[in-house]
Amino acid sequence: MIKLLDLKHFSIIFFFFFYQLSIHSKSTKSVEIILSTDNSIYEQALYGIQSILDAEFKITYYDIILSENISMESYFQNLEASGVPLVIAIGPQAAKAAKENLNKIPVVFSMISNPKILGLNQKNFCGVGMDISISEFFQTLNEIDPSIRKVYSFYSSNELNYQAGEGNFRDIEYKLLYYPIKVTEENFETNLDKLKEEADAFYMISDPIYNSIRFEKLSAFAKKNNIILMTTFPSLVKAGATFSINPEYSKIGVETGSMANRILEGKSNCNKERVLLPSQSAFYINEEYASSSGIQIPDQILERAKQTKLFSAGVTLLNENKLQSAKIIFESILKKDPNNNSAQTYLTLTIERITGSKTKELLKSANSLFSSGQFEQAKLEYSKILQINPNVEKAKKGLIESTTALSEQERLRGNSYEKAGRQFEAIKEYLSSLRTLPSNTKSQANLSELRNSESRNIENYLKEGIELYNKRQYDDSIQSFENILLINPEEKSAKEYLRLSYKKREAIEVLKKKLKNKKQ
Numbered sequence: 282m283i284k285l286l287d288l289k290h291f292s293i294i295f296f297f298f299f300y301q302l303s304i305h306s307k308s309t310k311s312v313e314i315i316l317s318t319d320n321s322i323y324e325q326a327l328y329g330i331q332s333i334l335d336a337e338f339k340i341t342y343y344d345i346i347l348s349e350n351i352s353m354e355s356y357f358q359n360l361e362a363s364g365v366p367l368v369i370a371i372g373p374q375a376a377k378a379a380k381e382n383l384n385k386i387p388v389v390f391s392m393i394s395n396p397k398i399l400g401l402n403q404k405n406f407c408g409v410g411m412d413i414s415i416s417e418f419f420q421t422l423n424e425i426d427p428s429i430r431k432v433y434s435f436y437s438s439n440e441l442n443y444q445a446g447e448g449n450f451r452d453i454e455y456k457l458l459y460y461p462i463k464v465t466e467e468n469f470e471t472n473l474d475k476l477k478e479e480a481d482a483f484y485m486i487s488d489p490i491y492n493s494i495r496f497e498k499l500s501a502f503a504k505k506n507n508i509i510l511m512t513t514f515p516s517l518v519k520a521g522a523t524f525s526i527n528p529e530y531s532k533i534g535v536e537t538g539s540m541a542n543r544i545l546e547g548k549s550n551c552n553k554e555r556v557l558l559p560s561q562s563a564f565y566i567n568e569e570y571a572s573s574s575g576i577q578i579p580d581q582i583l584e585r586a587k588q589t590k591l592f593s594a595g596v597t598l599l600n601e602n603k604l605q606s607a608k609i610i611f612e613s614i615l616k617k618d619p620n621n622n623s624a625q626t627y628l629t630l631t632i633e634r635i636t637g638s639k640t641k642e643l644l645k646s647a648n649s650l651f652s653s654g655q656f657e658q659a660k661l662e663y664s665k666i667l668q669i670n671p672n673v674e675k676a677k678k679g680l681i682e683s684t685t686a687l688s689e690q691e692r693l694r695g696n697s698y699e700k701a702g703r704q705f706e707a708i709k710e711y712l713s714s715l716r717t718l719p720s721n722t723k724s725q726a727n728l729s730e731l732r733n734s735e736s737r738n739i740e741n742y743l744k745e746g747i748e749l750y751n752k753r754q755y756d757d758s759i760q761s762f763e764n765i766l767l768i769n770p771e772e773k774s775a776k777e778y779l780r781l782s783y784k785k786r787e788a789i790e791v792l793k794k795k796l797k798n799k800k801q
Contacts, residue, residue: 312338312541313365315346315379317372322530326371326392328600329534332630335542336366343374357382367541370408373399380406387544387551391537392530394487395443396556407551409537410558411528415448415484417562418511418526419455422482424582425509429481432457435464435472437490444486459484469495473502482509485522496520500570507575515565523576524566524586528559531596532623536560561623563589588614592624599631607631615672625672632670640666640673647679656687688718695727704735708767735768743774750778755786 314330316323319342331338350356357379360368367387370376376390377399390408393399399406422429432452436445448459464472469490476483483503485491491499500521503510510522518525536557543549566586571578595610611628614621633640647662660683666676695710711728714721746761762779765772 310364310366312336312367312369312545313360314338314340314369315343315371315375316340317343317370317374317376323371323392325530325596326534326537328596329531329536330369330371330391330538330541331534333535333538333542336545338369343372343378346378353378354382361386367545369537369541371537376408389537389541389544389551389554391533397443398440401556404550404552407540407554408556409533409540410556411530411533412444412558413513413526413528413562414451415459416451416455418484419448419451419457419459421524421526421564421582422457422509422511423455425576425578426481427456429509430456430458431480432459432482432484433476433480434459434461434484434486435469435488435490436461436486437464437466437488441486441488445488448484464490466490470498473499476502476508477506480506480508482511485510485512485514485517487513504570504574509571509574509576515563518565518567518570521570522567523571523574524564524582526562526564529561529563529592529623532561532626533559535626561621563592565589588618588621592621592627595624595627595631599627599634602634604631604635608635625674629670629673636669640669640676643669644673644675644679647676647683651679651683651686654686654690656683656690659683660687684718685721688714688721688724691717692721692724692727695724699727699731704731705764705767707731708735712767732768739765739768739772739775742768743772743778746775746778750782750785753785753789755782755789758782759786 312334314327316327327340346353346356361383365386367389368379368383369389369391370379371391373393376388376393379388379390380399380403384403384405386405388403388406388408390396390399390406392411393408394410394412396408396410401407419432422432432448434445434448436442442461442463445461448461452459462472483499485496485499496517500510502508503523504521509524512518512522512525513527515525515527536559540549540554540557544551544554564585566578566582568578568583591610591614595607595614598604598607598610608628608631611624611631614624615628618624629640643662643666647659647666650656650659650662660680663676663680663683666673667680670676691710691714695707695714698704698707698710708728708731711724711731714724715728718724742761742765746758746765749755749758749761759779759782762775762782765775766779769775
């Protein structure tokens with residue numbers, strides 16, 4: 282009998298239960314996905330994971346595990362004994378619990394700030410962090426106003442020293458001076474007042490000292506004193522901050538799912554994967570707050586924020602299954618920013634939904650053909666994928682690799698013919714190899730060497746061809762003259778006799794038809 286769950290838990294688990302039924306599984310056991318809580322950013326990461334994961338999965342929550350099991354240890358003992366191939370842990374609570382209780386099963390964590398705090402010494406523990414380098418904040422400050430000089434930050438504990446202190450190693454690179462200050466609840470406002478004449482910008486890290494009251498004071502202080510207020514929380518921008526830079530949570534999910542796929546397929550393991558950092562960030566800005574703070578925002582910064590909003594809208598439309606609208610948005614983003622990896626990933630997912638996962642099926646087929654050495658067929662499959670979606674990076678790479686492999690396969694076949702004394706078949710294979718890949722220098726060299734070697738025999742080949750022509754053996758003479766032109770495409774006598782051979786053969790065919798018609 283199902284125990285009572287809150288409505289949010291139940292609706293999410295209900296949805297994903299039915300989603301799992303449509304996934305082709307590579308394993309007899311489901312991957313276990315554990316969420317620390319049911320907050321919105323974890324759910325965005327979860328969506329990214331389920332959109333890319335090539336395995337069945339089961340979803341549960343940290344609090345449900347605690348309520349339904351004797352202990353956390355017993356839950357993981359049962360999990361390990363069941364033969365689950367992999368665990369994905371979203372958020373710090375789930376990741377810490379999985380790391381401490383699993384020694385054999387690979388644990389792929391996601392949505393973790395400063396993963397080093399968890400300890401990264403276990404060979405079965407790897408994943409995707411969510412830390413955005415302070416360099417991105419410094420770069421944005423330079424773009425907003427190159428004259429900005431002093432940047433301050435508050436932190437309340439030694440555990441947060443790494444996050445707050447990163448700027449000490451990056452500031453000079455951006456012609457800034459960065460000052461992290463350790464504060465307490467008692468001296469927070471006192472330290473803030475000292476910055477009135479000093480600070481040009483303030484970097485707000487993730488620190489428990491920032492409750493709602495202190496954030497409101499910080500926001501009002503920055504606005505009043507023309508200080509740029511930077512944060513890693515997009516929700517705080519609307520509440521009163523200049524801008525935020527944060528990871529694309531759904532893209533972190535995609536990267537987490539991709540890592541899990543590599544491990545499940547046996548192509549990698551946690552010892553190789555270790556920690557992956559976000560490949561793309563989201564940017565939000567509060568124009569009204571910036572204007573009230575006396576900050577002039579350049580057009581390129583506003584455009585950057587517009588692209589983030591567009592991307593977010595595209596993901597929402599994809600989640601709502603409004604696929605054509607989502608496709609239009611991701612395509613418009615890529616038109617302006619062709620290197621936007623997040624938009625490329627989600628355009629691929631959208632097109633897969635529209636086409637019924639056709640690209641994924643074709644990619645699987647193409648990879649299989651490539652692995653079995655059927656490079657020509659693989660090349661065709663990769664080309665089909667790119668006709669459906671030109672932005673599938675794996676297909677682009679596969680097309681290049683299969684083209685290169687096919688060209689080399691044809692060249693080696695030419696080598697075999699040459700060794701067997703079948704020079705003309707060898708030349709045909711070298712030419713085919715160069716048509717496949719004109720830059721194949723080995724084929725160019727093989728062809729040139731064989732043509733030079735055979736050129737001394739052209740006179741004899743030409744004599745044989747003319748004899749066949751004079752005997753009216755036009756099929757054989759055509760073959761002979763075509764072989765000569767394989768050696769030297771510009772041989773004039775061979776060209777002329779080939780033309781005449783075709784003409785004579787055609788005349789004979791016409792005459793045969795007339796005689797046949799007369800008999801009838």
